[in-house]
Amino acid sequence: xxxxxxxxxxxxxxxxxxxxxxxxxxxxxxxxxxxxxxxxxxxxxxxxxxxxxxxxxxxxxxxxxxxxxxxxxxxxxxxxxxxxxxxxxxxxxxxxxxxxxxxxxxxxxxxxxxxxxxxxxxxxxxxxxxxxxxxxxxxxxxxxxxxxxxxxxxxxxxxxxxxxxxxxxxxxxxxxxxxxxxxxxx
Amino acid sequence: xxxxxxxxxxxxxxxxxxxxxxxxxxxxxxxxxxxxxxxxxxxxxxxxxxxxxxxxxxxxxxxxxxxxxxxxxxxxxxxxxxxxxxxxxxxxxxxxxxxxxxxxxxxxxxxxxxxxxxxxxxxxxxxxxxxxxxxxxxxxxxxxxxxxxxxxxxxxxxxxxxxxxxxxxxxxxxxxxxxxxxxxxxxxxxxxxxxxxxxxxxxxxxxxxxxxxxxxxxxxxxxxxxxxxxxxxxxxxxxxxxxxxxxxxxxxxxxxxxxxxxxxx
Numbered sequence: 513x514x515x516x517x518x519x520x521x522x523x524x525x526x527x528x529x530x531x532x533x534x535x536x537x538x539x540x541x542x543x544x545x546x547x548x549x550x551x552x553x554x555x556x557x558x559x560x561x562x563x564x565x566x567x568x569x570x571x572x573x574x575x576x577x578x579x580x581x582x583x584x585x586x587x588x589x590x591x592x593x594x595x596x597x598x599x600x601x602x603x604x605x606x607x608x609x610x611x612x613x614x615x616x617x618x619x620x621x622x623x624x625x626x627x628x629x630x631x632x633x634x635x636x637x638x639x640x641x642x643x644x645x646x647x648x649x650x651x652x653x654x655x656x657x658x659x660x661x662x663x664x665x666x667x668x669x670x671x672x673x674x675x676x677x678x679x680x681x682x683x684x685x686x687x688x689x690x691x692x693x694x695x696x697x698x
Numbered sequence: 699x700x701x702x703x704x705x706x707x708x709x710x711x712x713x714x715x716x717x718x719x720x721x722x723x724x725x726x727x728x729x730x731x732x733x734x735x736x737x738x739x740x741x742x743x744x745x746x747x748x749x750x751x752x753x754x755x756x757x758x759x760x761x762x763x764x765x766x767x768x769x770x771x772x773x774x775x776x777x778x779x780x781x782x783x784x785x786x787x788x789x790x791x792x793x794x795x796x797x798x799x800x801x802x803x804x805x806x807x808x809x810x811x812x813x814x815x816x817x818x819x820x821x822x823x824x825x826x827x828x829x830x831x832x833x834x835x836x837x838x839x840x841x842x843x844x845x846x847x848x849x850x851x852x853x854x855x856x857x858x859x860x861x862x863x864x865x866x867x868x869x870x871x872x873x874x875x876x877x878x879x880x881x882x883x884x885x886x887x888x889x890x891x892x893x894x895x896x897x898x899x900x901x902x903x904x905x906x907x908x909x910x911x912x913x914x915x916x917x918x919x920x921x922x923x924x925x926x927x928x929x930x931x932x933x934x935x936x937x938x939x940x941x942x943x944x945x946x947x948x949x950x951x952x953x954x955x956x957x958x959x960x961x962x963x
């Protein structure tokens with residue numbers, strides 16, 4: 513996010529350098545609505561969503577030094593942490609395994625790629641349209657995974673689909689979304 | 699797990715849809731396989747777009763209080779936050795010795811920070827009390843009583859530090875197992891004209907007013923006779939319009955997490 517005041521990266525650098533409540537406060541003000549909205553979509557419960565965002569910000573300031581400039585935007589990094597925490601909270605309430613304690617800093621996820629920067633300029637309606645254009649089975653599998661926190665085994669059970677099919681539906685659906693959105697952004 | 703199997707799981711991996719064991723297998727493969735894994739980045743780049751499908755929604759103001767309190771309470775534990783917030787870094791050479799604390803019972807988790815705070819509060823007050831009359835003496839008694847409560851082994855205590863408009867202020871809230879509690883703040887600037895400090899209890903993110911606080915000429919603000927609140931996990935201060943409000947309207951200018959001396963000792 514850009515605008516008046518320090519850049520996101522500068523704020524994160526300040527957090528990494530030492531206690532800086534002002535930096536955390538600014539990052540919170542910039543991203544709380546996106547993080548809370550995402551957590552609400554996943555948990556569908558205001559108290560759980562607040563827990564997810566609260567835990568996510570602990571992850572942000574504890575891992576500020578691990579953020580790698582250029583690999584992903586601060587926005588992407590923070591939303592990934594919020595997603596991870598919200599999914600973990602949802603899973604804790606089900607008889608399945610919780611997520612491991614990671615802060616989505618995986619090299620594969622944050623490999624240099626300019627497209628995420630482009631994707632940020634796409635509006636919600638465009639992304640929604642790209643999602644709606646997917647075959648129903650692919651769209652359902654992606655939504656069950658991303659917004660309901662189901663694992664591949666749970667998706668297979670929910671949809672009565674073999675595991676291999678679930679894997680390919682999610683993978684092919686994401687690749688198709690990317691192609692569609694790249695076309696929109698071009 | 700071979701390369702093809704890992705690639706097949708790329709989509710589920712980037713959506714956090716693998717069991718921990720499966721994820722660990724993919725991680726191990728990514729760490730050891732020399733082949734390229736561009737597809738992980740390709741599908742991973744779609745995740746930010748998916749996040750955008752969620753409608754932004756303003757979180758309750760109390761959530762920021764909790765986030766900032768977490769930071770203040772834990773800033774010494776994580777990477778990038780190697781020491782407590784600067785507000786607690788009182789120069790010991792400038793702090794008078796406080797002998798009246800000798801022989802007091804141990805009071806658990808607050809011992810380190812509270813010792814500094816007690817020195818600040820009592821030391822600072824002792825200085826002014828020598829020069830002022832009855833009002834300061836009354837305040838001295840309140841502060842001493844509050845510290846007595848804070849030192850009780852079964853007390854619940856929050857250490858508060860100021861930020862924003864109250865940057866540099868500090869204080870504590872202390873509630874005994876039974877009886878009245880206190881909120882003591884030091885170094886508070888006057889509230890802006892037409893406004894006041896209002897204290898809050900937070901229970902599961904919901905704020906309940908704990909009372910209004912008036913700052914005296916020396917920057918002290920004390921609430922006594924507080925009943926405490928069952929289930930409260932945070933005490934915070936906001937600046938509100940004169941007379942107070944039913945719910946906080948702005949960001950906290952000071953906050954602290956309530957913790958039990960007994961549980962943490």
